[in-house]
Amino acid sequence: MASTDEQFAQAANHWDLETLYTDLASVKGKRLTPVEKLHLRGLLCGYSPAEIAERLGKNTKGVETDLCATIYKYVKSLVDKCNEKIENWRNIAEWLDDAGYKAQIRSSANKFPFVNCLPENSVVNITNITCENNQITIDACLKITVPLPSELSIEKLDIQDNNNN
Known part of the structure; x- marks a missing residue:
């Protein structure tokens, strides 16, 4: 089985995970656990809590409970939405995207x-x-702009005007 760092690793392609981990740790008061990071990456990859549980071979209710007690709470605090209800697990990625945690294409x-x-x-x-x-x-x-070779001219291209036929 893959290590917890390898699972849902594609989240790093689209999200600034290091900054997000650091900011969530400051909200929590200590570093995120490997499981918290894993569940967060699963959400950021677009998986529902049930899909995360299935992929990890865990109990769905257990993953949902963990998310409610940890990641959901930390994210709500981080993005200043403490008084808002999470209507759907997708709210987490939307809120983090709005807060600027989506990785920017640098060049x-x-x-x-x-x-x-x-x-x-x-x-x-x-x-x-x-x-x-x-x-x-x-x-x-x-x-794409491609220059014509100097020895080639428009007259030599033998382009016919179909409108004159």
Whole structure:
């Protein structure tokens, strides 16, 4: 079985876990336990408490109870929502996203190595990134400008105007 650090590790691709762990530890008054970190990563990966329990081979009610007594309480305090009721486990990720804990793409060239292979003056605009059910979707607008070789001219391309036929 994978260690607790390896389980739900994909959360680190989308969330600033170290800052989040540190901030939640300050709310708690001591470091998060490995189990608390594990459950938090499961939520941030989009798994419900029941799915987390199933993946970890645990009792669903036990995971739900643990979350209510720990992570939910810490997050509510961290994001100043102590008086709000958690309507759904998804509230946790939404609140943390709103509070700025989602990892920012620092440099598209570093995160997307294909950018370095594009011709000069090419532009890649990442318009949206979503992560849902263990799938990441990246919407991008790609503009590639390629100069014509100097010996090639428009007249030599033999492009016919279909409107004149």
